[in-house]
Each structure stands twice: as structure tokens, then as C-alpha cells.
Amino acid sequence: MTENPFVAHRSLLFTVAYEMLGSAADAEDVVQESWLRWADVDPSQVRDPRAYLIRTVTRQALNRLRTLSRRREDYVGEWLPEPLLTSPDVAEDVELAESVSIAMLTVLETLGPTERAVFVLREVFDMPYGEIAEAIGKSAATVRQIARRAREHVAARRPRVEVSRSEQHAVVERFLAALRTGQLQELLEVMAPDVVLIADGGGVVPAAPAPVHGAELVAKLLARADRVVAATTVWLNGAPAARVEIDGEPAAVSLVVENGRVTRIYAVANPRKLTRLDEPAELAR
Missing domain, CATH: 3.10.450.50 (Nuclear Transport Factor 2; Chain: A,)
Structure with a gap:
């Protein structure tokens, strides 16, 4: 029996949502909403389930991110991302570990919702510009410009020194x-x-x-x-x-x-x- 694509990619989808939102609770909600949408889809009509599911999660996360941005304006004191307990082997994927670090997620908070989505999908998950464009409803040329600005923004703010x-x-x-x-x-x-x-x-x-x-x-x-x-x-x-x-x-x-x-x-x-x-x-x- 073939594994349900959603189940196969659930950890990936949670990671996408968490990196976009900085909140595990909100990421879980987004994954659940995406599951309900996937349940209404005929999988045989989906050419690339992974890309389709990432697009779905991205759209849900963007909707939530815009709501959260307003909510965080009223937050008392400093807002930091929700920390996650992780296994040591997450660190073996250096790029993944850096992308979910509290330091990086704090930098991502300084991006607008669309810029954050583009940066995460391109820099962390290496999605083609065309697929990102489809996910956020903009042209591929626009996505390239957004990606460049977001990269420059993050590069100017991220910790530069890497340690073992x-x-x-x-x-x-x-x-x-x-x-x-x-x-x-x-x-x-x-x-x-x-x-x-x-x-x-x-x-x-x-x-x-x-x-x-x-x-x-x-x-x-x-x-x-x-x-x-x-x-x-x-x-x-x-x-x-x-x-x-x-x-x-x-x-x-x-x-x-x-x-x-x-x-x-x-x-x-x-x-x-x-x-x-x-x-x-x-x-x-």
C-alpha cells in the first residue's frame, strides 16, 4: 500500500510552516488546515504532491502570518520565536539547523510576510522561482527580486561567525x-x-x-x-x-x-x- 503523500511529507510541511511563523502551535494549525484541504483533493490528479503540499502550506501560513503580525504589535515586551526541542541529528544538516535557529528566526521576523515566505522557500527548501510564484500569487520575475532583497536583508543581520x-x-x-x-x-x-x-x-x-x-x-x-x-x-x-x-x-x-x-x-x-x-x-x- 502506497503511503499517503501528506503523511510522507508531514515533517517537511511542519518545518516550512514553523520557519514562516516562528510558532510551533501556529505551524501545527497550518498543517492541520492543509490536511483538510488535501483530503478534498484527488491525489491522482496531482503531478508533484510535494510541491503541491508546500504551496498549500505556504498559502495557509501567509494568511496566518498577516494575522500574527498584527497580534505581535500588541505583544508585551520582546517577542521571540517558540523554541523547539530537537534531536542532535538535526545539527548534521547544517543549513537546516541554521535556518531554524532562534537567531535566524528572530532575523526572519524583520521581513514582511511575502519576503519571509520567499526567503524560506528559496534559501532553505531550494524551490524553483516558478513554484514559489505559484504559491504566493506573483510572477517569477517579481519573486526573483523579492528573493534578492530578502537575501540582502538577512545577510546584513544574521550572525556571521560559525562555530562547531x-x-x-x-x-x-x-x-x-x-x-x-x-x-x-x-x-x-x-x-x-x-x-x-x-x-x-x-x-x-x-x-x-x-x-x-x-x-x-x-x-x-x-x-x-x-x-x-x-x-x-x-x-x-x-x-x-x-x-x-x-x-x-x-x-x-x-x-x-x-x-x-x-x-x-x-x-x-x-x-x-x-x-x-x-x-x-x-x-x-
């Missing part, structure tokens, strides 16, 4: 050790002088309302002797990261590492965004 997973893991461990002990000097040594901390509490739990700049300020915020910190290393969004509890309040923490030091800290504490940390997400390209 082993180096990332080692720096994460050093950072967590300093965090557990609350040693100010150890934190200062593991962070770059111009480190930036971005925290997302969603107005539900306490979090810095704006990015915190500079090692001195970030270390003073993190190194407090009056609280109990528990931290474990986990794989989030294709890279070594951390699950942290401060006085029992959980957070998912992703770090950008350059030249052996932490340059960015993304801390997601909004409990509504911490529901995908017990079961590894199935991601695919």
Missing part, C-alpha cells in the same frame, strides 16, 4: 556553570563585552522589557545570590542550548557564540511558548 557544535556545547556548559554559581566574574569571562540579552516573558512572567546591552549589565542581571538556579544542556532548534529554572520558573535559553564567547542570549520564559520541550520536533527539508 562542540565549541558551542563547551561555551554553553561554561555559561551555565557560571549561571548556577552566580559568579559575576565567571559570567563576565564567558560573555563578549557587547553581549545582548533578549528576554520574552509575554507579560505573563517577569522579563526585561527591552534588550539589555553590555556584559556588565547582563552579568548583574543574571548573577544574583538571592535565587536558586537549575540548568541543564539540551538541544534546541538544532543547537546546544539550555533549559533553565530560576526559583522554579522555567525558561529556554539559546546562545549565539562567536570567538569562544557568548554574544547573544535569547531567553524565552513565556510559559505558553514552552510547551514543545519534552518531545523532539520532527524537522525535515
Whole structure:
């Protein structure tokens, strides 16, 4: 019996939707909506099920992205993507791992909905311009222009230095050790002088309302002797990261590492965004 194309490509479709939306919950909704549409289609009339399904998910995700953009304007404090627990083998596909990293998803938030869709489909999933044009309802020539602008936009904002997973893991461990002990000097040594901390509490739990700049300020915020910190290393969004509890309040923490030091800290504490940390997400390209 031949496997249903939708089932065969479900992980891919979830990944497309998640990269476009930065939210696992919304990505799941988009995949479900796309399943209902696929159920009404005669598969024998579909020449390329994979391309057809990606187009369907893209259209649903674009509709949702426009709604989410309005909703995020009213979000309390900084908005960060919803972190995903991933298996270590996601990191073996370097391009996939980079594309789902919290750092990259945060950069993608600065694109408009159409630009984001084009960038994800072209740069991550290598879809032909003609198929992207069909998915978003524009000409192939227009899609090429959008893709070029989106590439330039992302290139100007993405972290440029690549580190090995082993180096990332080692720096994460050093950072967590300093965090557990609350040693100010150890934190200062593991962070770059111009480190930036971005925290997302969603107005539900306490979090810095704006990015915190500079090692001195970030270390003073993190190194407090009056609280109990528990931290474990986990794989989030294709890279070594951390699950942290401060006085029992959980957070998912992703770090950008350059030249052996932490340059960015993304801390997601909004409990509504911490529901995908017990079961590894199935991601695919």
C-alpha cells in the first residue's frame, strides 16, 4: 500500500510552516488546515504532491502570518520565536539547523510576510522561482527580486561567525556553570563585552522589557545570590542550548557564540511558548 503523500511529507510541511511563523502551535494549525484541504483533493490528479503540499502550506501560513503580525504589535515586551526541542541529528544538516535557529528566526521576523515566505522557500527548501510564484500569487520575475532583497536583508543581520557544535556545547556548559554559581566574574569571562540579552516573558512572567546591552549589565542581571538556579544542556532548534529554572520558573535559553564567547542570549520564559520541550520536533527539508 502506497503511503499517503501528506503523511510522507508531514515533517517537511511542519518545518516550512514553523520557519514562516516562528510558532510551533501556529505551524501545527497550518498543517492541520492543509490536511483538510488535501483530503478534498484527488491525489491522482496531482503531478508533484510535494510541491503541491508546500504551496498549500505556504498559502495557509501567509494568511496566518498577516494575522500574527498584527497580534505581535500588541505583544508585551520582546517577542521571540517558540523554541523547539530537537534531536542532535538535526545539527548534521547544517543549513537546516541554521535556518531554524532562534537567531535566524528572530532575523526572519524583520521581513514582511511575502519576503519571509520567499526567503524560506528559496534559501532553505531550494524551490524553483516558478513554484514559489505559484504559491504566493506573483510572477517569477517579481519573486526573483523579492528573493534578492530578502537575501540582502538577512545577510546584513544574521550572525556571521560559525562555530562547531562542540565549541558551542563547551561555551554553553561554561555559561551555565557560571549561571548556577552566580559568579559575576565567571559570567563576565564567558560573555563578549557587547553581549545582548533578549528576554520574552509575554507579560505573563517577569522579563526585561527591552534588550539589555553590555556584559556588565547582563552579568548583574543574571548573577544574583538571592535565587536558586537549575540548568541543564539540551538541544534546541538544532543547537546546544539550555533549559533553565530560576526559583522554579522555567525558561529556554539559546546562545549565539562567536570567538569562544557568548554574544547573544535569547531567553524565552513565556510559559505558553514552552510547551514543545519534552518531545523532539520532527524537522525535515
